[in-house]
Amino acid sequence: MMISHTSKLFFLFFICTTFLCLCSSFSVPTQYSSILGPNLDKLPSQDEAIQLFHQWKKDHGRVYQDLGEMAKKFENFLSNLKYITDSNAKRKSSYDFLLGVNTFADWSANEFQETFLHDIDMPKDNGTRKLNDLACRAPSFLDWRSKGAVTHVKDQKNCGSCWAFSATGAIEGINAIVTGKLTTLSEQELVDCETVSQGCNSGWVDKAFNWVARNRGIASEKDYAYTANQGVCRASKVPKRETIDSYYQTAQSDNGLLCAAAKQPVSVCLYAPQDFHLYTYGIYDGPNCPVDSDSTNHCVLVVGYDSRDGQDYWIVKNSWSKTWGMDGYMWIKRNTGKKYGVCAINAWAHAPIKY
Known part of the structure; x- marks a missing residue:
């Protein structure tokens, strides 16, 4: 079951930022395939999503103003992850398009539009x-x-x-x-x-x-x-x-x-x-x-x-x-x-x- 309540998000991020060394020890290979699979077609667990988000923030140099903004962006990130994995699971050919956690992965569709x-x-x-x-x-x-x-x-x-x-x-x-x-x-x-x-x-x-x-x-x-x-x-x-x-x-x-x-x-x-x-x-x-x-x-x-x-x-x-x-x-x-x-x-x- 993925995270759904803002209060829980705040709590999870508090843990992640408090124990930064534990999160930092997580290493993600190219395109984060160790978590999401080579085609990013499976939804990660709650713990994997937190670690993936932390690594993604590091890779893209994301810095948020406060814990509230980070929680909101993490919700966007989770929503995009679900969209990405659902879409990629429908691929039938190796040349069909893939979605991924690129630099816009913490943007909501409305924000981007x-x-x-x-x-x-x-x-x-x-x-x-x-x-x-x-x-x-x-x-x-x-x-x-x-x-x-x-x-x-x-x-x-x-x-x-x-x-x-x-x-x-x-x-x-x-x-x-x-x-x-x-x-x-x-x-x-x-x-x-x-x-x-x-x-x-x-x-x-x-x-x-x-x-x-x-x-x-x-x-x-x-x-x-x-x-x-x-x-x-x-x-x-x-x-x-x-x-x-x-x-x-x-x-x-x-x-x-x-x-x-x-x-x-x-x-x-x-x-x-x-x-x-x-x-x-x-x-x-x-x-x-x-x-x-x-x-x-x-x-x-x-x-x-x-x-x-x-x-x-x-x-x-x-x-x-x-x-x-x-x-x-x-x-x-x-x-x-x-x-x-x-x-x-x-x-x-x-x-x-x-x-």
Whole structure:
């Protein structure tokens, strides 16, 4: 029986913090598999959960203000553990997605949604040039990381600026492809200066592209560093490092996105459900995403595609640091026959143009 009462949680943590040496003697191998099994598919006992939480706090440098906050976070941790093990127990293939106790394991689903996931109201006709390219000669697999068109995985921190990271990733990619030079660009300049969007409270990738094209360029991350807060625009005071001429929206289908991704990294906005923030490995098929919906709440970057065990997938770069997913990346299933793809990944894909 798992712990269920707050008073008991306080008592358990009092014991754990009092006898710290006993808890510290517990050593957890990679992915904590000694407790949860190699696939994290069995629920730990009460004692194991306490020890696992202590080791996890140590691994991720978590420090709480007081015992009350720690008890609340432990409750979140237990709830996520149950969700993780229930989900992982349903896996049928070695490439099916795994959830895990990553850096967000003590966040509740509501806390995470309020910070990172904001409904993106995409206008049905936003004036964007649409490329209805449904047939193209695309290689069977492609990874733009191996071609020097993708920068390091970044961290948006506690700021809802995923749209800016998705946009800069696509601009970095097309400039590297056209010029042969890869430059890490400034999300902060977009957060501060693209006023149609809402800074840390969500925004639009196409508006970011439009701003860069009108501004005749965007600064490097080095010249305009990220602060994870919206500030005063300094675009006129920093040099412009990379430019784009325009942008387009892909056809809302697997083939439409494929034809774009075969040419360059592509910005996509999708719907991220509760299990998204606990993703650790494998081909994600969005079991909790709305069916045939084009609703989105998070933007990422498609940097390629491949197949495993007969399953086709997109290679997706996120902006939640390398501690999330597979060193900051995930695989999302493609060619599913769904109207907008898994979690609406095909619904609102945009790519910059550079002549």
